[in-house]
Amino acid sequence: MNKDKRTLIRPEGLPESASWPVVTPIMPSVVYASETPDALDDQYEGRTAGYTYAREGHPNADLLARRIDTMEDAKGGIVLGSGMAAVTAVMLGLLKAGDHVVGGDQLYGRSLRLMGQDLPRMGVATTLADPTDAQAIAAAIRPETRMILVELVSNPTLRVADMAGIAAVARDKGVLLVVDNTFTTPRAFKPFAHGADIVIHSVTKLLAGHSDVTLGYAVARDPQLQKAIYDFAVTTGMTPSPFDCWLAERGLATFDLRFDRAEATAVTLADHLAGLPGVRRVLYPMRSDHPDAARAQAILGNRGCNMVSFELEGGRAAANAFARAAEGISFAPTLGDVGTTLSHPASSSHRALTPEGRAALGIGEGFFRVSVGLEEPVALCAQFTQAVSAARGA
Template sequence: MRRDPKSTTVRRTPWPEGAERALGTPLQPSVVYTAADPDALDRIYDDGAPGFTYAREAHPNAEVLAAKIDRLEGAEGGIVLGSGMAAATAVMMGLLKAGDHVIGADQLYGRSLRMLAEDLPRLGIATTLADACDASAIEAAIRSETRLILIEIVSNPTLRVADLERIAALCRERDILLAVDNTFTTPRAIRPFEHGADLVIHSVTKLLAGHSDATLGYVAARDPELRERLRVTAITLGLTASPFDCWLAERGLFTFELRYDRAEENAAALAAHLAGLEGVQVLYPGRSDHPQHDRAAALLGTRFGNMVTFQIEGERDAANALVRAAGQIGFAPTLGDVSTTLSHPATSSHRALTPEARAALGITEGTFRVSVGVEPVETLCAEFEAAIRAAQA
């Protein structure tokens, strides 16, 4: 008996078509996409016709998410990648070569610092770290071979505010690319392209996605030529974003503004409460006692963000006691979740640094970073006060 070839289940079934469209974004996990013929592939690859071929190069869920973040940032042609560090890697590997020099702010995410201190020099790219709060320190670090400066507007974890305007002016004068990691501040607070940035980087994992269930990054360039170099590098190095993570992150973005506003309001109230406790030092850009408060107000207006850093006296035993007493608050080396999380930089984001290097940045065993969520602020204030009292005891 001969089997009808149309009866096999091995062949793909065409997707049902209709006049209606799904309200929710479809999840498209396919690795490959079929084309009508070789000419159709030529039109996609050579003529820029819309279409997809292989998910490492592009896929629908990444493009939908990138377009959403582009609108937030006032950007064009942004690329969604597998993580925030993948975005930073695309910038460094795609735009730099052996013999170039990079300046990084001396207060960056710990893995960014490691890339600058260890990985780039191994590839023949020289690096210097300088205080981004002081544009003259950045200027003093510039060499003839300097090609790029990387800063965070609000630093991780001590929440210092970079002198963005003067650094951007230096980059324009010296023909140096300025890359801004906007993860902490987000485009809800500031759009770096409007302040002279050439490149904007995000860990989408954090506030943009907002639910600790998607690991993604994003990078956008002002110049179309740089965009293409970033795209080619991302494809070559396989910095691909998962379609499922892109789908989750897009879902998170629907509530981004609501989450951000509530968390920011909570952060201001929590910072005020903690500052009123004996033996607690608080860093929050919205407070008048912050070292760069005036600069923060000039750059960010009233959008001071959801991150609060505080410091207590004591060593590891005090840190352990505080975390154990804050059992309802997630102790996690991350930020941007819809709920509040507590981080200990000395053992998480900056654990790769020596104690002396951490001390130079103002990070001690008693330093804690809070990513404030959307819980009732009265609950947060009570929980943190109880945890601090336990540590002090």
């Protein structure tokens, strides 16, 4: 019998080395070999640790999850294929037909679609309520309510949820509180310290930070809830790419520096926009004219984050002229990149709402959301001045 392993397509083992890589290797293997059926049983039954099939977990995803766990003061979180995969895994992993969910009425557009269309057709009832008013959330609770989903800072109008009040409602009613922490990140806010049961992130955004990754993250305080979320994600194939996980882990190495720089520039830009003719209003949590300024200060301290929203006079014509004139600033439905990006919710994230529905949320045709990046503040403000001037001319 020929025992020469050089004839095998996939010989066992890796080259031996007395040293080790400084940077995490990319490990794209889909399958992992076990020594025996008994050894595989030991893995599945928790007596030993290891990998079997990448849909059930792989090293790059676990390394990234541990990094975010540390940031959130959490344990056992999982990385998924997108931020909406994280939202979906939490909801469909924990809810059943007959349950009811209360959501903030200014959630991300696709979260609103999930609440308004997909969950109801699966037998899960939903209600939207104002997250800045804990009494409105409490009034929406029913006997069958299982979950509350909010963003601390809403997308795109940057309203600040009454987190203390909502957490008290959730505790009193025995309802799970889920917080999407994408905008604020653990740098500004740690939901578990404020009563959350489950934390969600779109890692695609500020955590990864370079617009080259699509990932999500979800972690529950209760290990049993976490297992239910994990099982649903594995069953439905919400597998993250090892390469994306590797890129995101690399992005986390500079996260604090990126966040602080972008946040400081956002303060400058918000104040600058507020003084420009043709700008109807500016929304930034640390500004004294923000409708939730006192709450933002109490919850976030001096952390206003990197998002600024504003509304131009002149509606859609002004919006088109502004986007054309904003040279070097990408008009793209994303946030958290190293470069500043512009989003127009009426034509992107909230386009599925009626004009009346958008108006009720304060989103008009001249409304923009800005994800501030790492540009020099003076140069960025100059570019916005030029673009606002062009919008006025329209």
